[in-house]
Amino acid sequence: MFQPLKGVRVVDLSQILAGPYATYLLSLLGAEVIKIEKPGEGDWTRDLGPIKDLSAHKMGLGFMTQNAGKKSVAIDLKSEEGLRLVKEIVTGADVFVENFKPGVADRLGLGYAQVKALNPKILYCSISAYGQTGPLAPRPAYDHIIQGMCGIMRTTGTVEGGPTKVGAPYIDYATGMNAAFAIVSGLHEVRRTGESVHLDVAMLDTALMLMASLMTQHLSSGWVPAPNGNEAWSASPSSGAFETADGLLMLAANNDAQFRRLCNAFGRSHLLDDVRYASPGERAMNAAALRAELNAIFLTRTADEWETLLAEHKVPAARVRGLDEALAEDHLRARGITSEMTVTGEVDHTVHIPSLSFLANGQSVRAQDAPHRLGADTEAVLSALAIEPERIRKLREAQVIE
Numbered sequence: 549m550f551q552p553l554k555g556v557r558v559v560d561l562s563q564i565l566a567g568p569y570a571t572y573l574l575s576l577l578g579a580e581v582i583k584i585e586k587p588g589e590g591d592w593t594r595d596l597g598p599i600k601d602l603s604a605h606k607m608g609l610g611f612m613t614q615n616a617g618k619k620s621v622a623i624d625l626k627s628e629e630g631l632r633l634v635k636e637i638v639t640g641a642d643v644f645v646e647n648f649k650p651g652v653a654d655r656l657g658l659g660y661a662q663v664k665a666l667n668p669k670i671l672y673c674s675i676s677a678y679g680q681t682g683p684l685a686p687r688p689a690y691d692h693i694i695q696g697m698c699g700i701m702r703t704t705g706t707v708e709g710g711p712t713k714v715g716a717p718y719i720d721y722a723t724g725m726n727a728a729f730a731i732v733s734g735l736h737e738v739r740r741t742g743e744s745v746h747l748d749v750a751m752l753d754t755a756l757m758l759m760a761s762l763m764t765q766h767l768s769s770g771w772v773p774a775p776n777g778n779e780a781w782s783a784s785p786s787s788g789a790f791e792t793a794d795g796l797l798m799l800a801a802n803n804d805a806q807f808r809r810l811c812n813a814f815g816r817s818h819l820l821d822d823v824r825y826a827s828p829g830e831r832a833m834n835a836a837a838l839r840a841e842l843n844a845i846f847l848t849r850t851a852d853e854w855e856t857l858l859a860e861h862k863v864p865a866a867r868v869r870g871l872d873e874a875l876a877e878d879h880l881r882a883r884g885i886t887s888e889m890t891v892t893g894e895v896d897h898t899v900h901i902p903s904l905s906f907l908a909n910g911q912s913v914r915a916q917d918a919p920h921r922l923g924a925d926t927e928a929v930l931s932a933l934a935i936e937p938e939r940i941r942k943l944r945e946a947q948v949i950e
Contacts, residue, residue, distance in 0.1 A: 550908035551578025556735065558643040559634070560584065560618065561625075561658070563591050565691070565717060566751065567647035567675045568614040569724030574643070574731060575617040576904050576913050582641075582929055583615065584634060587622040587950035590922040591615070601893035606922050609899065612891070614724070616901045616915035621930075622923030622950035630948045631657055636933055639666050642738075643731055647675040650685045660746045671734045672746045675727050679750035689751065691717035698755035699773075703762070706777040723754040725905075784828065785835035786810060786842060789868075792851040796868040799858070803828065806863055813861035814845055884912030891918050923950035 556579040560571040568583075568591065575581045585591055596610030597603050603610075621637075624630040635658075638644060644663050646653050653659045653674070660672045674680055677689035695701055695713050705712035727749040734745045756763055761781075765771045778789035778796070786801040801810040804827065811819045819825055819841065824834040831838055846854060851867035858865040874880070884907075886900040904913040926949050930940055943949045 549578075550911070550913050553732070553735075554578035556580065556643065557641045558582065558645060559638055559641045560645050561634075561653075562645050562647040562675060564593055564647075565614065565720035566723040566727065567645055568593075569721055570673070570675065570727035570731065570749075571618065571645055572614040572616065573724065573728040573904065576915060577732075579643070581618040582637060582925075583618040583620050584625070584637075585620055585622050585922060587624055587923065587947060590620070590622065594922065599893070599897055601895065602891060602897055602899075605893045607891055607893065607919065612899055612901060612919045615919040616889075617917045618920065619925035619929060620920040620922055621926045623926070624948050625656060625658075627946075627948050629943060629946070633930065633935075633943070633949070634658065635666055636935070637929065638663055638670070640933070641667065641670065642735065643671045643673065645673045645675065645727070645731070649688055650674070650676055650680050664744045664746075668744060669738055669742065670744050671731060671738050672744065673727055673731055673734070673749060674747065675723065675749045675751075677751050679753060680748045684752070691720045691751070694719050694751045694755050698752060698759070699762075700755065700759060703759075703773045703776050705775045707775050711775075719751055719755045719758070722758055723749060723751045726754045726757070783832070785831055785838045790842060790846040792846050792854055792867075793849055795851040797846060797851045797854050798866050798868060800864040807831070809861045810858070810863050813857055813863060816841075816845065883907070884914060887914035887916075889915070889918045926950060 553574055556574070558571055558574055558579050558581045560567070560581050560583045562568050562571065571581045571583070583591075590606055591611055593608060593610040594606040595603050595608055597608035597612075599609055602608055623633050625634065638658075646658065648656075654662070660674070663670055663672055676685070677694060678684040678687055689697070692713055696711075698719075701711035701713055704714060727747070730747045730749055734747050737745050762773050766773070778798075780787035780800060780802070782800070782802045784802045786807055787799055790797050790799055799810075801807045807825070808820060811817060823830065825831050825838055849857075855865050855867045885903055887903060888898055888900055890896050891899050899918075901915040901918075903915070907913075927940055930949070931937070940949070
């Protein structure tokens, strides 16, 4: 198995999406992840998801997506004894991850300087909305707030319809991927120098890096992107969205070679002989005329027919699909993008947990262990720290642990 992080221990105090997704990726890479949760409640996402039976057992699908393979340890961080336990766990860890608002970890006694004093070689990762520094650092935010802040909504929408949010919480998950990348990089730095590292990962920073080309163009030239709707960023009239006989098709025929193959697929060689369309520049100057011709052609067949035909001619194109249609593709099953496992509520449920977003040696890297019940590993983790059974019993009676 591909387990480059085997032997790495991660203490995870993060909640909801970005932080837990980062540590989930580390778990898929072989790390041991100890998730610290609040007794009786756990991660807020344990209650979320369309399968009510699982949510009622605090195993909601909103939680499962980014928490498989982790150990769940339920400790009350508001108690002195609970904090003492977390600090004992931290002394044997390689990585510490938190996504509190800046300043909260310090007030708890689990800030970077405090954790570093306990473990001088710790890799400490802070994940927040706006980062640990800067005027906006104290502000809270969620994915949709950052979407409004970063500028993406004013490019995703249309002039007529106004700004539009991306449908999925993609900044949360991108921040999780960014944090996982930062942590893997930081582990190499700790091993290289023997010194601790504090990583500061921000959702807003991540969101802007997802728009790197737009950011560079604006800062370098003053250009401001306009609402782009479904059009391609290339602005080529032979790229973007086209209505077909039964739905929308996305097309990319930007350069001369692609445009030539597109015309051949159409059987419209006369377009290649038209001086108005002889080069990308000419096509841009005569965009309205070319677009009108292409629109008329695309309406003659279904989106599926065009997708198949254009693929045969090596022209990038795809019918616009719903998520259900996309996930039904044989291609994605062949790639192994999820793993199936059984989780029990009142009855058994088959759930699909995401794999790593790349293959290793031709194989998908999948979750091997279903998400754990709240507090399922508390006693085992504390016992591994050589904490006496009597102390564990008293902690449980005092509701410091679950």
